[in-house]
Amino acid sequence: MISHPVICALRNSVRCWRQRAVIKAAVEASDLCGWRCYSTSHHRGVTGMEAILSRVVTPLPTYETRDKFPPPPESNSVEFMHFYKSLDKEDKLGCLTKLSHDFGVDHKSASELAVKLLDTQVRDLATILQAEDRLRYSLTPRYKQLLNHISKVEGGVKFLVDLRADVLEIISSKASDSPHIRDLNGTLKSLLSEWFSVGLLRLERITWQSPCEILQKISQYEAVHPVRNWTDLKRRVGPYRRCYAFTHAAMPGEPLVVLHVALTEDIADNIQSIVREIATPTPCFEEDVNKVNSAIFYSISSTQAGLQGVELGNYLIKKVVRELQSEFPHMAQFSSLSPIPGFSSWLQGLLSQYRKEGRGSDLLSEQEWREVEQATDSEPGTPAVDALRKLISTSEWTRSERLSSVLEPVLMRLCAWYLYGEKRRGYALNPVANFHLQNGATMWRLNWNADTSPRGVANSCGIMVNYRYFLNETSTNSALYLQNKVITATEQVLGLVSQFQKNSKL
């Protein structure tokens, strides 16, 4: 009977029709844009970008009408995503700069509301609360709405994670020192923190029955002890091993942070026994529960640069500990077996500096220097410190048992100091140490000859360290470290540190 809807044309018909036309045109414009091809976008220059941003970043509604604004059409978000992805690196910087600068907080409005807040201070609490809420609202950057809407589109969350990776790259590469970019980073981080809250993450155990897609990514993301091939990978998810990852509903099939665990009798002091073990041809190789007393976290990798600062690894370790405790009720020892990236280059830097300062001889005792000299047959006239530098840069010392035993005490105490004594803004300089100490682990044991791979010798003279998790100490340790910068360590570590201090006259 009634074939087409007609528009309300009563008393207010004229105004109504005009509004409808305007709104519809706007909506359609942005709808169409969703389908434009941006392949030539980098020729468009600033004007095109500005037009797009103006269209997709809708103005902040007034405080009063903030709940009365319908979400903009999805095509807005999709358009921005397509547009941004089509840009080259330089134009991305331009786009993010413009977005954060021109579509951020309305400073005038914010300062006006700050004045109002101060004016209300003598008034009742209800008035103050309202003034605060308005002020808070006015401090919302306009682009935050766009980010919010993007998160609702398919693939949107992943887009924002990658966008933040770009922002972080801009900041760390000093491509821009705009405070607005830093502000954008802060806004993104706080949004991502909400979406990647632990309650929304899912712990998955990865096995050989997991989808190939996931296992391939696990393999690619493994940065600590690279996976050599699929046999190697199969072993890392096989018996006496566990592999866990956090995934997120909005990024299916994408592990966010991955933890590899070895189940052992004692706390492992050597990584080759875990990742390079020759595959024994045991057809149905079952775990013997009685041999499982310790869980060794031998690799933890974050996979999303854009989630930096969003706490995931800490929560993953805690969840895995609980998971393992329920699988092995009698399991008592939880510890990492961690690499010490940066030790060798720090040591080279130290030696080089000592040489310049003429204090080359301070790091080793006279007896030790003599032994180095004898063991290296260094050319007469070459300063021993140079001989040592060469030894370390070439990893040659590993081929001589004698040199190795001469250097063991020297390198162990230097390494202990590097981990325990070297700081950045008061916290451990070494990032792996900083991670585990923040989590509340104890710096438990330095292990000599722990990673004899070329990589391990080059990075840290083959030394590795256990950060041990005493479950009823981690909260205290974590607070002590974060708030008071105190590192909890064992006698072994502290003993080595003392030896270093004695020798080095620090």
Place this chain on the structure above:
Amino acid sequence: MISHPVICALRNSVRCWRQRAVIKAAVEASDLCGWRCYSTSHHRGVTGMEAILSRVVTPLPTYETRDKFPPPPESNSVEFMHFYKSLDKEDKLGCLTKLSHDFGVDHKSASELAVKLLDTQVRDLATILQAEDRLRYSLTPRYKQLLNHISKVEGGVKFLVDLRADVLEIISSKASDSPHIRDLNGTLKSLLSEWFSVGLLRLERITWQSPCEILQKISQYEAVHPVRNWTDLKRRVGPYRRCYAFTHAAMPGEPLVVLHVALTEDIADNIQSIVREIATPTPCFEEDVNKVNSAIFYSISSTQAGLQGVELGNYLIKKVVRELQSEFPHMAQFSSLSPIPGFSSWLQGLLSQYRKEGRGSDLLSEQEWREVEQATDSEPGTPAVDALRKLISTSEWTRSERLSSVLEPVLMRLCAWYLYGEKRRGYALNPVANFHLQNGATMWRLNWNADTSPRGVANSCGIMVNYRYFLNETSTNSALYLQNKVITATEQVLGLVSQFQKNSKL
């Protein structure tokens, strides 16, 4: 070799030990509390509550150290959850009042930072941005951290949804008019909005193969057309029907909003053909795709009181439309068949008011009044308006064909006015109308004799309405309605509204 960890006891040993002891004591205290029994909590009075809140709501770190605070132990969150659940209604009010009042924004700090912001106005943008960020941070209520931590605990998100339901109940029942409670509501709503963002929701089709647990809940939550028994339910998820729900990773097994759809040839004008149809004993009753041209949304129910204001229904309808379009590429008509709750009571109120004002006769034409009188055999002396009120309150008119045909035009134009003309703050008074109009639907057709169940006759004189979704109009319609309060309607509806206006001399 090293059997126990020892604590760093070097130079700073004394300070360190003391700190450790203090921190550890605090941590342990709260750990233990997690296991306390709160069964006697309501005898403890205010002091106990204060102690608990002080312990679990940690102070806001300074702006500088905000990233250096480890998350409090989970036991904090668990303790608060147990504690709160153990309270009776009155104590809950007390607890929420105290929480929102004593652990909210630090007004002094906020106003100081507002002063600072104003002082920076002449300075460079970097300084302004920093001042804004500090101010923004200072406007964070201290309890927001607690809420954040609770969300990470198992069952925490559901707890917060229920907590907000309590807060909303307090506000709507006027149990408290504290502005702090309103602030708490705002904070909760904004947090829940982030966590229940569409990107994190999962669309699930509910079928007879779905878990019984879900189907039982679907049945319980169905408020629009109550499910009578499991046969009824089975039909609602069977052929020519679709049932969809949003679920959320943090609340598994819990449908958040449920949409029931009937697949029909034409846009349905009667609900009994959908929900009360006698089960035909067709053993393998298959859908005939050629008979499916329209999708009728005949019921949509939100299940979580605590998610009020968090847009879900709108997104669910849009996602379902897309789902149906991909299943039935030729499907062209999308429409609701909606109840009109409140029409009968509005009408009773109107009649009663007209009578009081002596304008009783204005609503119907003289001819109509005569016909009512004749049809009812009303006692002489009884005013016709009273007879009409009685007829409607008893639903007796439905038993007389004559009365029914007399009343049809009258009730239809009154109902059209109720839906189209009656407003609250400028928006449609009827909540179902308001929901669909916000979504951008068109008020499409009023249907006489559309719900002949006792409930349907009692609520809306058996009338139902179709809100139709013209997919390329919804964005425009939604914006027009929300921003300009313009209702899009068809000629049928507008014609009925005109008739009402003519008769009623409004």
Place this chain on the structure above:
Amino acid sequence: MISHPVICALRNSVRCWRQRAVIKAAVEASDLCGWRCYSTSHHRGVTGMEAILSRVVTPLPTYETRDKFPPPPESNSVEFMHFYKSLDKEDKLGCLTKLSHDFGVDHKSASELAVKLLDTQVRDLATILQAEDRLRYSLTPRYKQLLNHISKVEGGVKFLVDLRADVLEIISSKASDSPHIRDLNGTLKSLLSEWFSVGLLRLERITWQSPCEILQKISQYEAVHPVRNWTDLKRRVGPYRRCYAFTHAAMPGEPLVVLHVALTEDIADNIQSIVREIATPTPCFEEDVNKVNSAIFYSISSTQAGLQGVELGNYLIKKVVRELQSEFPHMAQFSSLSPIPGFSSWLQGLLSQYRKEGRGSDLLSEQEWREVEQATDSEPGTPAVDALRKLISTSEWTRSERLSSVLEPVLMRLCAWYLYGEKRRGYALNPVANFHLQNGATMWRLNWNADTSPRGVANSCGIMVNYRYFLNETSTNSALYLQNKVITATEQVLGLVSQFQKNSKL
């Protein structure tokens, strides 16, 4: 280049073309038939049926070419299935009779090959083996191929299960005494036994999270203690309960045999404590592992009449025992709590027969008869045995404590005899007893007042029995029972049996 295939038309072209035409016509004929409507089939009479059977039951290939026959088109099987389903009961009998009679073993060929086998007896083993194989092949009924092909079609296995149910119904109702029908039954049973072999069954635990479809069937199939409503059902899959079923890949969503288990502290002696317990409103009612020492099988139901004689229940119990042992390593007691269907009617029969034979007084001692008389106030002249019969048929004795205590020893010893002493072909007459004894269970304990529901009192005077599974005895018990007809029972049962024998002068 080459647009259409052409048919080999070389030397042998004429013969080839003719064959192709013939074969193709046959194939197409049957293809078309798959789509015919059989709605009028029962008017067609015998001729139509014969035509269809001749077409769909292909002749047995010769022994030499048996591997060189392609499977007939699926439409053959589909046609037969549609055709058979369209028949009424009488025509089904006709169809099965014709199928089994006209399309069975070729007796002439079989006897010829039997002669050949006898001729080879003096020859070498290879020749004998071949003769046996040919004979074995010739003993294959021609219809077996059709059944085999049907099993490959979607829904085919279920069709055959239902077909066998029809065959069994024909046999047990004596609608036909054709030996061919019995042969068909044997063939079907042996095929179904292969397809429903335990290795192909899947054990599923049914919970409240299982698909509604399955739970509804579980509810419908529960014959032992009928499910009253969905709350009742929810409890039967909730805490302290387990529900397991075997399902089969070829009949998805269809539980084949269902076992209900209650987890208790002691071996239950009363069914109401298990299935009628009032639902306590405990919101998060968790199992306490320490209270779980016994698994009580309180209901086992087969759901497919057509699988009679295909051992499933026995295997299900064994698999469930293993499942429970792995969930509760310390669980020590496994027992049924079983109904005794048929006891009351057997007792009525016995009383009636005794009365006829004038031995009415033999079953009870004089003292007992006196007590019955006193307790019933039976009219003078009414023989006590009649009073007893009436009491039992009306269940009235349960309302009198005195009568109840008088009858307890009488009914218990009669019941013990019924279970232990009454036989059919040497095995326990009571089917439930026979089932558990075959499985190797021990007749462990008779329980008075064990099922006080009207149904329980009517069927077995409220008595129930535990068949207990001593896991290291079941193999022995099963063999003893099946091969030597020996029932393993406890002192309690044997004591009651002795008392019966003493009293009854049997």
Place this chain on the structure above:
Amino acid sequence: MISHPVICALRNSVRCWRQRAVIKAAVEASDLCGWRCYSTSHHRGVTGMEAILSRVVTPLPTYETRDKFPPPPESNSVEFMHFYKSLDKEDKLGCLTKLSHDFGVDHKSASELAVKLLDTQVRDLATILQAEDRLRYSLTPRYKQLLNHISKVEGGVKFLVDLRADVLEIISSKASDSPHIRDLNGTLKSLLSEWFSVGLLRLERITWQSPCEILQKISQYEAVHPVRNWTDLKRRVGPYRRCYAFTHAAMPGEPLVVLHVALTEDIADNIQSIVREIATPTPCFEEDVNKVNSAIFYSISSTQAGLQGVELGNYLIKKVVRELQSEFPHMAQFSSLSPIPGFSSWLQGLLSQYRKEGRGSDLLSEQEWREVEQATDSEPGTPAVDALRKLISTSEWTRSERLSSVLEPVLMRLCAWYLYGEKRRGYALNPVANFHLQNGATMWRLNWNADTSPRGVANSCGIMVNYRYFLNETSTNSALYLQNKVITATEQVLGLVSQFQKNSKL
């Protein structure tokens, strides 16, 4: 009250106790054996084997008691499986020989029942049917029961599949010519055919989301076009590709037969375009449905040697066709692109034989021989046929365009003859041809330069062939081929065959 079960010790107590003891001893003996270590089994010699077989292969019950035998304890089956797996190859042969010889059909009983059957021939049908059934039963080998029981144990079905692979290996390697081994093979095949019936198989589409375990097996099993690495594998399950497998409930995670399909516009004439295509770095490379007109089966592999003769590939192709038709309703062309294994070696054999017979010149025309000679610059005096043999065995001709164009017509017509004319027992000699022709495909097109890999050139001079599936012809074709040995082929193929016949004077 009753603490221990006691054994029925009534009238028949003595007999009963004795039986129980004997049975129990037997049961326990075999239970214990399940746990014995067989590592030294091959030293035990024949006696140990005989003892074990006697214990685990229970005697066939009499016809009358055949339903009254409880299944033997699982440990019987497990014992046999462990025992057999512990044997070396030679002992396996001994074990299978003994099993099939000593535990097969009871020939005496079979011949007696054959006599009885002949005696009944004058009697009524019921008697005949019974005699047939008894005879049929007596023809069951005693070991069939053991096989049946093994199938019920975990891993039992896979064990039997592998056992049959051993049996087939014995037969084909002629390690034994025992007719009993052939009988065992027949029994196993018929049992496996029941268990691997199509109704019990599950079609799985393999994608990059499938478990790694399955994908690794798919990669290993691919025999036709070996998978080079995981990138290659990823492409074979990616866009424009489909990979399907049958799996079976009793062998989870084990693909039984795997079909690889390429989705193309036209029927592919070259395999490199399918499996060696360079991976283009297209990030989100979506299928364009409009470009998908043909499904090319480019590889089909059976994975279980023990399932030889159990029709799986044929059913897989048919199921996949249906699956593809439902995904792509307009898909019209289904064809293989198949290798021609054995063509080159057949050709070498032919050339060698022709040379011996002095008919070397018959295969090519004079003109062709001249061209070969010119193109090869063969040494004077070397017969052209030798030059040709060398060319083919070295694949050198592919490097010369001239030679290639000379040889094309020659090799194409020889290959056509090889596929179409060369027979074994009347069926195509080439196994791939035989497979597709049995399925009812048409020999559709020979493709020159279709597999230019070294393997392809070496095996079949780079020629491949399409067997095309015209869906409404396959039933007819299959029957024609299997029953009348008629190959359906296109004009192209038949034309090439004619040319061959003309040239070769066959």
